[in-house]
Amino acid sequence: MFTEIAGIPSHPLFVHGAVVLLPLAALAVVVAAWWPAARTRLGAGLPVAAALALGACYVAKESGERLQQRPTMAGMQEQIEGHATQGTATFLWAIALTVLAVLVWAGSSPVVGSRFAGSTVLSSRAGAIVLAVLATAAAAACVVGTISAGHSGATMVWSGI
Numbered sequence: 001m002f003t004e005i006a007g008i009p010s011h012p013l014f015v016h017g018a019v020v021l022l023p024l025a026a027l028a029v030v031v032a033a034w035w036p037a038a039r040t041r042l043g044a045g046l047p048v049a050a051a052l053a054l055g056a057c058y059v060a061k062e063s064g065e066r067l068q069q070r071p072t073m074a075g076m077q078e079q080i081e082g083h084a085t086q087g088t089a090t091f092l093w094a095i096a097l098t099v100l101a102v103l104v105w106a107g108s109s110p111v112v113g114s115r116f117a118g119s120t121v122l123s124s125r126a127g128a129i130v131l132a133v134l135a136t137a138a139a140a141a142c143v144v145g146t147i148s149a150g151h152s153g154a155t156m157v158w159s160g161i
Contacts, residue, residue: 002063009070011063015153017056022094022146025053026139029101033132039108050094050101057094061087076156083152090145096138104131 004010032039032046039046064087067073068080106112107122121127 002059002066009063009067011060011067012157014056014063015060015150018053018060018090018094019146019150021049021053021056022090022097023143025050025101026097026142029097029104029135030132030139033100033104033128033135036108036128039104042105044105044109046105047098047101050098054091054094054098057091061091079152079156083149083156086145086149086152090142090149093138093141093145097135097142100131100135100138104135107131 002010002014005013028042028046028049032042042049064084068077068084073080103122106116106119107128109119112119113123122131
């Protein structure tokens with residue numbers, strides 16, 4: 001699944017899911033973290049969107065690792081290593097973003113609040129501000145990572161043209 005689709009490497013196809021979904025999820029998490037009305041409106045869709053973006057990052061990362069193992073990539077290993085490092089870092093930031101999306105949602109969810117007494121920390125003013133700052137940092141890292149990995153990958157592919 002992670003190797004080819006219709007005879008072409010799957011990585012360039014799968015990476016588009018991460019490039020689109022991760023920045024959108026990052027934006028949604030930041031807006032929801034700082035704006036209570038958006039938090040309420042997005043509801044459980046917030047962690048779902050972040051989880052979908054995380055899944056897209058995972059598939060892009062795994063397909064890239066399979067592409068890297070091809071014998072035809074042997075001459076580009078140094079460039080690929082840098083690109084792979086950026087992709088892995090972006091994936092790790094996407095995990096953090098997903099965890100923070102769950103926490104932002106949990107802090108405003110009446111269902112979570114009624115079942116878990118500790119969730120009141122998340123909905124307190126101080127808790128909401130800490131979550132918003134952390135969510136903003138993770139979102140920024142996700143966007144920067146997406147741009148960095150995308151640029152290095154595009155440079156490898158298109159530099160000789």
